[in-house]
Amino acid sequence: MPITVLDHPLAAHYLTLLRDKSTEPAKFRTLTKKLTLLLIVEATRGLTTVPATVETPMEAYSGRKLGGGLIAVPILRAGLGMLDPLLELFPDVSVGYIGLERDHATAVAASYYAKLPPKIGGRTTLVLDPMLATGGSASNAIARIKEAGAGPILMLSIVAAPEGVARLNEDHPDVAVFSAGLDRELNDRKYILPGLGDFGDRLYGTEPID
Ligand SMILES: O=P(O)(O)OC[C@H]1O[C@H](OP(=O)(O)OP(=O)(O)O)[C@H](O)[C@@H]1O
Numbered sequence: 001m002p003i004t005v006l007d008h009p010l011a012a013h014y015l016t017l018l019r020d021k022s023t024e025p026a027k028f029r030t031l032t033k034k035l036t037l038l039l040i041v042e043a044t045r046g047l048t049t050v051p052a053t054v055e056t057p058m059e060a061y062s063g064r065k066l067g068g069g070l071i072a073v074p075i076l077r078a079g080l081g082m083l084d085p086l087l088e089l090f091p092d093v094s095v096g097y098i099g100l101e102r103d104h105a106t107a108v109a110a111s112y113y114a115k116l117p118p119k120i121g122g123r124t125t126l127v128l129d130p131m132l133a134t135g136g137s138a139s140n141a142i143a144r145i146k147e148a149g150a151g152p153i154l155m156l157s158i159v160a161a162p163e164g165v166a167r168l169n170e171d172h173p174d175v176a177v178f179s180a181g182l183d184r185e186l187n188d189r190k191y192i193l194p195g196l197g198d199f200g201d202r203l204y205g206t207e208p209i210d
C-alpha cells in the first residue's frame with residue numbers, strides 16, 4: 001500500500017523541532033506525543049462506527065460510536081513514546097509489546113520480548129514505532145502480530161526512509177503505513193538521512209550516536 005505522509009502545517013512544525021539536535025529529551029517527548037496525536041487521527045479515519053442514540057437535554061440524537069476494540073503494539077523502546085496519545089484518544093485499547101533492538105554492526109533487529117493480548121483475533125492493530133529505517137524491525141513485529149491472528153494492521157511511524165517503506169510493501173503489502181515525514185535515504189550505518197538520529201536515545205536521554 002502507498003505510504004500516507006501527514007500533510008499539515010502543525011505536523012511540519014513539530015517535525016522540524018523534533019529533528020533539531022538542540023531539542024532536549026523533555027521537549028522531544030512532548031513533540032513525539034503531539035505528532036503521534038496527528039498521526040492517529042489520520043490513520044484511524046477508516047475505523048468502523050455503529051449507530052448510537054443518546055438523549056441530549058433537548059431531544060434524542062442519532063449519532064455513531066466506535067465499533068470493535070483496537071489493539072496497540074508499541075515496539076520497544078522508542079515506540080513507547082507514542083503510546084500515551086493513543087491511550088488518551090482510545091482509552092479502551094488493548095496493548096501488546098514487542099521488544100526489538102538493532103545490532104549496531106549489522107542493523108538487523110533481534111527480538112528480546114513479546115507479549116500480545118490474548119484476544120487479538122480479527123481486531124484492528126496499530127503498530128507504533130517512530131523510525132522506519134530498513135523496515136526490518138517493523139516487518140518482524142508485523143509478522144508476529146499476524147501469526148497471533150490480528151485483523152487489519154496499521155503502521156504508524158514518525159520518520160520513514162524509502163528503503164523501509166519498500167521493505168514493508170514487499171513483506172506486508174496489506175499493511176497501511178502512515179508517517180509524519182518521508183526522508184531521503186539511509187546512510188551506510190542504516191540511519192535515516194536527514195532523519196533525527198537515534199530516536200530511543202533522544203527520547204530517553206541515553207548516549208548519543210557517535
Ligand atoms: O527499520 P529498522 O532498520 O529496523 O530500524 C528502526 C528501528 O530502530 C530503532 O530501534 P532500536 O533498534 O534503536 O531500539 P531502541 O528503540 O531500543 O533504541 C527504531 O525505534 C526502530 O525500532
Ligand SMILES: O=c1cc[nH]c(=O)[nH]1
Nearest residue numbers: 133191192197198199
Ligand atoms: O535513523 C535511525 C534509524 C534507526 N533507528 C533510529 O533511531 N534512527
Ligand SMILES: [Mg+2]
Nearest residue numbers: 198199200201
Ligand atoms: Mg535506538
